[in-house]
Amino acid sequence: MVALPANKLEIRGLDVSYGQKRVLRDVDLDVPANQIFGIIGPANSGKTSFLRALNRMDEMTSGMQVSGQVLLDGADVRSWRNVYALRARIGVVFPLPVGLPMTIRQNVTFAPRMRGQKNKARLDELVERCLRRAALWEEVKDRLDSLGSMLSGGQQQRLTIARALSQEPDILLLDEFSIAVDPVTTMRIEDVLKELKQEMTIVLVTNLVQQARRLADRTAFFLNGECVEVGKTESLFHGDHRDPRTVDYVEGRFG
Amino acid sequence: MNAEFDRLDRAWYIDRIAKGLIFLCGISAIIFILSIFVFIFAQAFGFITEDLDVGEFLTDPTWRPTSESNPVYGTLALIAGTASVTGLAMLISVPISLGAAIYISEFATGRTKEVLKVVIEMLAAIPSVVWGFIGLTIMNPLIIQIFDVPMGLNVLNAGIILGLMAAPIMTTIAEDALKAVPDSYREAAEAMGATRWQIIRRVVLPSARNGLTAAVLLGVGRGFGETMAVLMASGHSVNLPTSPFDSVRALTATIAAELGETAHGSPHFGALFTIGVMLLLITFAINLTADLIIRGGWKQRGHN
Ligand SMILES: Nc1ncnc2c1ncn2[C@@H]1O[C@H](COP(=O)(O)OP(=O)(O)OP(=O)(O)O)[C@@H](O)[C@H]1O
Ligand SMILES: [Mg+2]
Numbered sequence: 001m002v003a004l005p006a007n008k009l010e011i012r013g014l015d016v017s018y019g020q021k022r023v024l025r026d027v028d029l030d031v032p033a034n035q036i037f038g039i040i041g042p043a044n045s046g047k048t049s050f051l052r053a054l055n056r057m058d059e060m061t062s063g064m065q066v067s068g069q070v071l072l073d074g075a076d077v078r079s080w081r082n083v084y085a086l087r088a089r090i091g092v093v094f095p096l097p098v099g100l101p102m103t104i105r106q107n108v109t110f111a112p113r114m115r116g117q118k119n120k121a122r123l124d125e126l127v128e129r130c131l132r133r134a135a136l137w138e139e140v141k142d143r144l145d146s147l148g149s150m151l152s153g154g155q156q157q158r159l160t161i162a163r164a165l166s167q168e169p170d171i172l173l174l175d176e177f178s179i180a181v182d183p184v185t186t187m188r189i190e191d192v193l194k195e196l197k198q199e200m201t202i203v204l205v206t207n208l209v210q211q212a213r214r215l216a217d218r219t220a221f222f223l224n225g226e227c228v229e230v231g232k233t234e235s236l237f238h239g240d241h242r243d244p245r246t247v248d249y250v251e252g253r254f255g
Numbered sequence: 256m257n258a259e260f261d262r263l264d265r266a267w268y269i270d271r272i273a274k275g276l277i278f279l280c281g282i283s284a285i286i287f288i289l290s291i292f293v294f295i296f297a298q299a300f301g302f303i304t305e306d307l308d309v310g311e312f313l314t315d316p317t318w319r320p321t322s323e324s325n326p327v328y329g330t331l332a333l334i335a336g337t338a339s340v341t342g343l344a345m346l347i348s349v350p351i352s353l354g355a356a357i358y359i360s361e362f363a364t365g366r367t368k369e370v371l372k373v374v375i376e377m378l379a380a381i382p383s384v385v386w387g388f389i390g391l392t393i394m395n396p397l398i399i400q401i402f403d404v405p406m407g408l409n410v411l412n413a414g415i416i417l418g419l420m421a422a423p424i425m426t427t428i429a430e431d432a433l434k435a436v437p438d439s440y441r442e443a444a445e446a447m448g449a450t451r452w453q454i455i456r457r458v459v460l461p462s463a464r465n466g467l468t469a470a471v472l473l474g475v476g477r478g479f480g481e482t483m484a485v486l487m488a489s490g491h492s493v494n495l496p497t498s499p500f501d502s503v504r505a506l507t508a509t510i511a512a513e514l515g516e517t518a519h520g521s522p523h524f525g526a527l528f529t530i531g532v533m534l535l536l537i538t539f540a541i542n543l544t545a546d547l548i549i550r551g552g553w554k555q556r557g558h559n
Contacts (some may be wrong), residue, residue, distance in 0.1 A: 055446065062364065087448035092447075100458060102461070114453050167448070
């Protein structure tokens with residue numbers, strides 16, 4: 001008998017609005033630990049807003065309000081007094097690679113340095129480990145001290161993944177990471193993610209239905225601020241009791 | 256043959272004329288600068304070639320141009336006057352301006368931000384004679400009272416006044432530089448758990464470094480060239496200052512105060528214009544540096 005994995009995240013009655021506009025309504029779902037959790041849905045369905053609610057990024061977005069519960073290991077993220085420590089446990093990769101205006105090495109060591117790590121040997125070791133895990137090490141090992149912005153788009157996106165890994169997060173949130181990345185690099189990153197899920201929980205927002213199908217253990221389908229369906233990925237694509245909107249979307253009939 | 260593509264219509268002519276006029280306006284700025292430079296240099300030319308002793312001019316603290324028997328044209332005290340006042344002004348205004356710029360760009364929102372920006376622009380528009388007046392009538396007795404000194408018109412007074420004068424423009428330019436840092440940088444750092452202060456110190460300030468340096472340099476240039484307020488607040492006495500409570504005389508103020516009483520073409524007249532050339536060259540160098548730094552910043556950003 002297979003033990004059910006513990007839930008890393010439990011979302012209960014999550015509402016998100018910007019000013020008067022509700023963009024996410026009453027979302028309930030569980031994200032099991034050490035899995036890839038896919039979120040698919042057309043534009044404006046609230047996927048990015050969902051991710052922002054997870055690590056309390058709403059607090060830095062003016063006008064964004066979140067209500068309901070986000071439980072991380074059973075405890076509401078809102079109960080964390082130190083939101084910075086919370087965010088350190090949750091790595092984020094944005095749709096367009098945001099290389100900070102510094103060298104490759106400085107990009108990867110940004111967060112550890114910020115937390116006071118000064119030991120050069122440990123930082124060097126960290127740089128190599130994170131870049132290897134992001135499948136970028138071989139390409140940049142000889143130019144770690146050149147500007148991150150000199151890399152190609154796909155390399156920059158892997159750099160942001162390496163950076164997100166630098167704090168050994170429990171959770172990795174990826175928001176349409178492959179938007180600016182070529183198909184070959186996308187495949188490499190997908191392989192990386194499959195490896196990474198042994199160590200962390202991954203929430204993958206994607207507008208490529210097939211990407212969710214390839215990677216995700218479970219998938220949620222968002223539409224116009226509603227979580228229409230959530231379940232094992234295969235059952236979203238082949239299940240018998242699917243919502244007709246889900247069927248339309250995964251079969252490419254709209255969006 | 257009168258093909259469609261050969262017909263010159265109204266829009267074509269207007270475009271041509273507008274182009275010409277705009278070109279003239281643009282080029283006129285260069286012509287003005289060049290002719291000012293030529294004019295000032297021409298006035299100073301006689302003095303520079305005949306009477307000027309460069310060593311004395313730059314290193315003698317005695318400025319005695321009106322002596323019949325033994326005129327001395329040493330500008331060291333004047334240079335020291337300008338440098339001490341400008342230096343103190345920068346000491347005061349750089350931190351205030353950067354602080355204000357950071358507050359406006361990173362913390363203030365909505366109404367507060369708008370009101371602050373308007374107020375700062377208004378401050379920048381206060382005429383310098385008004386600042387001089389404040390130095391004379393408010394700062395002077397205040398300094399006498401607080402520090403128990405006989406005279407309140409000195410380096411301290413002029414430095415504070417000049418600092419307050421330079422602050423608005425520095426704040427405005429520094430704020431522009433901070434505003435140019437993409438929000439995505441702030442967001443990425445924040446998502447990694449950076450605090451507000453860490454974002455400012457480790458991401459925003461380093462990215463805006465060029466613009467901030469330029470802001471400071473332009474502030475320095477402003478202080479350097481300021482005349483009226485310094486004339487009124489500094490005490491205007493030739494002195495190598497040893498403390499902030501010494502009165503000094505600035506290069507600019509010397510020209511303003513003496514030029515009217517000088518015989519056209521006399522060595523004194525030429526000496527004042529030589530000071531003018533010096534000021535022109537220095538402010539030119541400062542502004543050029545600031546400009547190059549700003550441009551360098553743009554180029555760098557262009558690579559992203
Ligand atoms: N900062 C904001 N202020 C106001 N409204 C916002 C903001 N961010 C998002 N919205 C609105 O919230 C709704 C959901 O946006 P969200 O970015 O979550 O969608 P998404 O599913 O990620 O879309 P996409 O696939 O295009 O990235 C949209 O209608 C959008 O206009
Ligand atoms: Mg989105």
